[in-house]
Amino acid sequence: RAKDEGRNSFQMYQTAMNARSLEHLALEAALHHALEREELVLHYQPVVDIASGKVVAAEALLRWQHPDLGLVSPADFIPLAEETGLILPIGAWVLREACRQRQSWAKQGFELPRIKVNLSARQFRDPNLVSLISGILSETGMPATSLNLELTESVLMDESEFGIAVLARLRDLGLGLALDDFGTGYSSLAYLKRFPIDELKMDRLFVRDVERKPTDAAITRAIISLAHSLGQKVVVEGIETQAQLEILTDGGCDMAQGFLFSKPVAAAEFRAWCDASNRNT
Numbered sequence: 001r002a003k004d005e006g007r008n009s010f011q012m013y014q015t016a017m018n019a020r021s022l023e024h025l026a027l028e029a030a031l032h033h034a035l036e037r038e039e040l041v042l043h044y045q046p047v048v049d050i051a052s053g054k055v056v057a058a059e060a061l062l063r064w065q066h067p068d069l070g071l072v073s074p075a076d077f078i079p080l081a082e083e084t085g086l087i088l089p090i091g092a093w094v095l096r097e098a099c100r101q102r103q104s105w106a107k108q109g110f111e112l113p114r115i116k117v118n119l120s121a122r123q124f125r126d127p128n129l130v131s132l133i134s135g136i137l138s139e140t141g142m143p144a145t146s147l148n149l150e151l152t153e154s155v156l157m158d159e160s161e162f163g164i165a166v167l168a169r170l171r172d173l174g175l176g177l178a179l180d181d182f183g184t185g186y187s188s189l190a191y192l193k194r195f196p197i198d199e200l201k202m203d204r205l206f207v208r209d210v211e212r213k214p215t216d217a218a219i220t221r222a223i224i225s226l227a228h229s230l231g232q233k234v235v236v237e238g239i240e241t242q243a244q245l246e247i248l249t250d251g252g253c254d255m256a257q258g259f260l261f262s263k264p265v266a267a268a269e270f271r272a273w274c275d276a277s278n279r280n281t
Ligand code: C2E
Pocket: 045, 060, 061, 062, 073, 074, 075, 078, 091, 094, 118, 119, 120, 150, 180, 181, 204, 237, 238, 239, 240, 257, 258, 259, 260, 264
């Protein structure tokens, strides 16, 4: 009996694995065509300055609208894009499209101070990254100071000497640099001061239970004061309730992002939201 159950669950496991790898292959094949078939789109989520209530940035978040599969989450296809190297052309498209969109808004009189773009490890290791970015900036006429790159801890920790050199070159271009998902990796805090980062994005992990757990609130305060002492601004991710916002505001957080303000939405909707909520710059 126990043996049968063991075999059954093994078979179920195998079936699930086969289904998963088939799905994986199908996704990979489809991802190869996603760019040329114009199935990729950027959504934008506002980043709000807590003191003034104004939108100071938008984070560009990639979406894949597949005709049969529907909307594929970045959590499902970004890792695949990284494995296959497709993240290089896709990432270049994201950078160009985000800058193009920001400049197109600027021409209409909507001057978004900064656009934030996520960068994967593979892109960060690409020796052409700096020239790609400076090319896109001059093509689109975008001021370097309006582009902010979001990198995760793991991207930086992999190859710290190389990483520091690339960051320095990006900083020389005038870009802003943010450390994304801060607190989810297991880097030493001492590393923080070695990287020329302007902004720390505190992961929503710390925010989720902040109303019920005083220790979580204490941790957020500690992270904020650490970042401030290093001259960095703090953005808190995943703010969903007014109570969370208040706790983080008390803790001295500079900027906030989350469903309380808006989910990531298509460009036109983002613009309309900014106008309607009168959070314009
Ligand atoms: P991330 O950069 O940390 O982005 C924040 C994620 O949190 C987004 O998920 C966003 O929709 C979600 N989020 C924002 N506010 C809230 C909230 O209040 N509650 C909850 N529950 N979630 C919230 P999304 O769009 O699914 O993206 C997931 C991850 O995929 C991103 O995490 C980023 O690591 C990656 N990603 C997205 N776009 C790109 C891209 O263009 N390039 C690269 N390399 N990675 C990307």
